[in-house]
Amino acid sequence: MTTALNGEQLAEKIIKASPDAVVAVDKGAVVVKSESLYQVAEFLKNTPELDFDYLVNLTVVDYMDYFEVVYHLVSLKHNHSLVLKTRCRDREKPVVPSVVGLWRSADFQEREVYDLMGIVFDGHPNLKRLLLWEGFVGHPLRRDYL
Amino acid sequence: MTLLEQFQLWLGGIWPDWAAYIVPGIVGILVVLGFVVISVIVFIWYERRLLGRFQIRLGPNRLGPEGIFQPLATALKILLKEDIVPAMGDKIIHWLAPVIVFVPVLMVFAVVPFGEKAILADLNVGIVYVVAISSVSAVGIYMAGWASNNKYALIAALRTVAQMVSYELPVVLAILGVVLMAGSMSMTQIVTAQTLPFIIFQPLGFVIFFLGTVAEMNRSPFDLLEADSEIVAGYHIEYSGMKFAMFYLGEYGHALAYACIISTLFLGGWQGPFLPPIIWLMIKVVAVFSVIVWMRATLPRLRVDQLMAFAWKGLLPMAIINLFIIAAEVLLLPEITPWIIVAMNFVFAGVLIVLWSKLFTLGGGRVEV
Amino acid sequence: MAIRTEPFILNMGPQHPSTHGVFRMKVTLDGEVVVDLEPVIGYLHRGIEKLGETRTYTQIIPLTDRLDYVASMTNNFAYVLAVEKLAGIKIPERAEYIRIIMAETMRISSHLMAVGFFLNDLGAMMTPVLYMWREREKLLDLYEMVCGQRLTYNYMRIGGVSHDLPEEFLPAMKKWVAEMPRFIDEYDQLLSQNEILLARTKGVCILPRDTAVSIAASGPVLRASGVKWDLRKADPYSIYDRFDFEVPVGTVGDNYDRYWVRMQEARQSVRILEQAIAQLPEGEVCAKVPKLLRPPVGEAYGHIEAPKGELGFYLVSDNSIAPYRFHIRPPTLINLTALKDMVIGWKVADLIITFGSIDVCLGEIDR
Numbered sequence: 073m074t075t076a077l078n079g080e081q082l083a084e085k086i087i088k089a090s091p092d093a094v095v096a097v098d099k100g101a102v103v104v105k106s107e108s109l110y111q112v113a114e115f116l117k118n119t120p121e122l123d124f125d126y127l128v129n130l131t132v133v134d135y136m137d138y139f140e141v142v143y144h145l146v147s148l149k150h151n152h153s154l155v156l157k158t159r160c161r162d163r164e165k166p167v168v169p170s171v172v173g174l175w176r177s178a179d180f181q182e183r184e185v186y187d188l189m190g191i192v193f194d195g196h197p198n199l200k201r202l203l204l205w206e207g208f209v210g211h212p213l214r215r216d217y218l
Numbered sequence: 219m220t221l222l223e224q225f226q227l228w229l230g231g232i233w234p235d236w237a238a239y240i241v242p243g244i245v246g247i248l249v250v251l252g253f254v255v256i257s258v259i260v261f262i263w264y265e266r267r268l269l270g271r272f273q274i275r276l277g278p279n280r281l282g283p284e285g286i287f288q289p290l291a292t293a294l295k296i297l298l299k300e301d302i303v304p305a306m307g308d309k310i311i312h313w314l315a316p317v318i319v320f321v322p323v324l325m326v327f328a329v330v331p332f333g334e335k336a337i338l339a340d341l342n343v344g345i346v347y348v349v350a351i352s353s354v355s356a357v358g359i360y361m362a363g364w365a366s367n368n369k370y371a372l373i374a375a376l377r378t379v380a381q382m383v384s385y386e387l388p389v390v391l392a393i394l395g396v397v398l399m400a401g402s403m404s405m406t407q408i409v410t411a412q413t414l415p416f417i418i419f420q421p422l423g424f425v426i427f428f429l430g431t432v433a434e435m436n437r438s439p440f441d442l443l444e445a446d447s448e449i450v451a452g453y454h455i456e457y458s459g460m461k462f463a464m465f466y467l468g469e470y471g472h473a474l475a476y477a478c479i480i481s482t483l484f485l486g487g488w489q490g491p492f493l494p495p496i497i498w499l500m501i502k503v504v505a506v507f508s509v510i511v512w513m514r515a516t517l518p519r520l521r522v523d524q525l526m527a528f529a530w531k532g533l534l535p536m537a538i539i540n541l542f543i544i545a546a547e548v549l550l551l552p553e554i555t556p557w558i559i560v561a562m563n564f565v566f567a568g569v570l571i572v573l574w575s576k577l578f579t580l581g582g583g584r585v586e587v
Numbered sequence: 588m589a590i591r592t593e594p595f596i597l598n599m600g601p602q603h604p605s606t607h608g609v610f611r612m613k614v615t616l617d618g619e620v621v622v623d624l625e626p627v628i629g630y631l632h633r634g635i636e637k638l639g640e641t642r643t644y645t646q647i648i649p650l651t652d653r654l655d656y657v658a659s660m661t662n663n664f665a666y667v668l669a670v671e672k673l674a675g676i677k678i679p680e681r682a683e684y685i686r687i688i689m690a691e692t693m694r695i696s697s698h699l700m701a702v703g704f705f706l707n708d709l710g711a712m713m714t715p716v717l718y719m720w721r722e723r724e725k726l727l728d729l730y731e732m733v734c735g736q737r738l739t740y741n742y743m744r745i746g747g748v749s750h751d752l753p754e755e756f757l758p759a760m761k762k763w764v765a766e767m768p769r770f771i772d773e774y775d776q777l778l779s780q781n782e783i784l785l786a787r788t789k790g791v792c793i794l795p796r797d798t799a800v801s802i803a804a805s806g807p808v809l810r811a812s813g814v815k816w817d818l819r820k821a822d823p824y825s826i827y828d829r830f831d832f833e834v835p836v837g838t839v840g841d842n843y844d845r846y847w848v849r850m851q852e853a854r855q856s857v858r859i860l861e862q863a864i865a866q867l868p869e870g871e872v873c874a875k876v877p878k879l880l881r882p883p884v885g886e887a888y889g890h891i892e893a894p895k896g897e898l899g900f901y902l903v904s905d906n907s908i909a910p911y912r913f914h915i916r917p918p919t920l921i922n923l924t925a926l927k928d929m930v931i932g933w934k935v936a937d938l939i940i941t942f943g944s945i946d947v948c949l950g951e952i953d954r
Binding site: 269272273274369370373438439441442445446450516517519520522523579584585 | 595597598603604605619620706707708709710711712713714717718721777781783784786787790932933934935936937939
């Protein structure tokens, strides 16, 4: 059984590694600042007892006030999972650091999110629209796109 | 004296010389042409039905008894289709290519002996003529691929050249073994020399020749020119209507021609007890064709580098060894009972095939880019 | 003398016989060797995620049928699991078993298709496909018996399944399960030792273990690379912890391993089916669930081991009748990331079979 790690306990470890990265925390998820996202991700992936080597899912939820980027991480070795989140409030040009350098599975998923939600992943090697065609106006999965 | 020459001689007493020469020739050509076209149509039907059997389905069975008229309906449909020439293609070569593919196939039948005397032209270099004429089709296929101005077609055209050049060699070497044993290049004399079919004398030569010809007529598992799952339809991707039909007829004509040649060279041609010669030949041709269809229905396709490796590393050395063995036997043991040679050759064939399957791999791997 | 050459770009698809749908590849070729590859997708994009935000939770089930249409009941399964996780619904035993039976037959059916079309890409001219279809056809008849559909079943419901099994279903199913191992042996005989198939697939287009994990490949693609990760074992959803089966794992991650893993998984699925049919209890098939479900505010990620990999549904609820956010994690889209890595330096023919060995379904990739 994959154990979902307790967000609160994990947040303490993250704070130790990179202070003031964590914004909010609950049982299921850790929310970090978008500026320190890459740092935290690197910590999660490279710490031996965490060893999150498998980025299952990457998606974004549009809460109107802010976008919440959701990362579902799993460690194949320890068989535990974590939900990592980050928020970004700028609606015009939301930017989040890309994690393609750590988990290559983010490649297509970030492109898809960029395509449908319009979030720019800083550092993505090939950030182009994935499902829609070049020249499509707008980002259809946003709640205000009708 | 062939039937055709007898006809000419008989007419020569009645008509002027030039007419007595040309008219029987034209009649003979029309008879053979009619035979080829009709058998090709029957073969198309036969292959589709047989493939259906292999693939646990029925195949075409609606038009006429057992669906025998389905190829005719297909031909009619193809005749009515629009003839499309790519705008940026080379129009003259595009038009010429199907002709160049189709005509040599018909020309091969000039030297196929349908019976003891039933042959259009009993050339004394008959088998050389077959080899020379049938390799002209490769030029036609290359022209088709080039003139289509299509990348798939171009890949197919380049594959054609490589494949045809490679497989010509083992095929010719295997034929040489037959020629050595028969002591003649004339097709009728090769047949009459076979008191026992040459497949028994030269099992290895037969295998090499069979695989080589399957590759030459672009049938599975060597159908890289068409490779519908990779390069869609290969060289005839830009052809439609009658031109496509020419390729299609050419392909089946090729299969029929090579089945005839294989039967003639290795299976004893028209020889056989009780039944008339033409029936015997057709039985053997259908048997060979069925094996080809069987291979098509079951085997996956080789990759292009494996195809080349198979020709150059597999078939060619074996063909050379086979040729030397046959030559030595013909030279050193001319008077021995045939069964000893048969036994020896089966042992040689077995040893060589096992040895090659152990020593040599189809190879090919990743290329650093 | 060196001849001046230059690579050329070949546009494969969206209309191409081996792209399994409307997939397009921009391939740069140096002769026959693949130098670069860019997958282009989206020709089948229907905006299912956006559509889901305007439909009630039950109305989304038919949408999920249209994802991986080769194994559409597993999509239903993953979705209803996610909703049940979100709303905290407990479902009856019998429904659990029926779901397992459906999911495992779907897996066999999908793997048969995958192997058949893989061989078709290899150039075996429809014969393996038609042999595989012989068995799949019988399965489709069984599904028709259960829910009246042959392709898009719409069978599972939140809290269970829509109908109980008809009377004649179980005997027919038992007969099919009893026959199946023999047919798999037959396929093995036809294919697994074929010299040409071995030459074409062994050692070809290897996906190393590290890359497979890094791109989060899942399903047979991941397991062929030697990672023993099957959600049915690693994170047993539904009642998979009650069954005894093995997870076949490949060694090097070449095309042959991907083919082999699928064949073995079909055998294991037959084992699960035998156990599930034997243990099937009587009782209700659907829990009492309100027609307009309003799950509490929150989020849930439900995932299952679909035939093609990990299929996940991420749902966010705002306590209304429709999900606030409805996200699908399509396994084959993410497996497709590996395609470029695998085929660089190989020939066009290898590109085609490698694409076939990933076993994509465009309905799922484009959504």
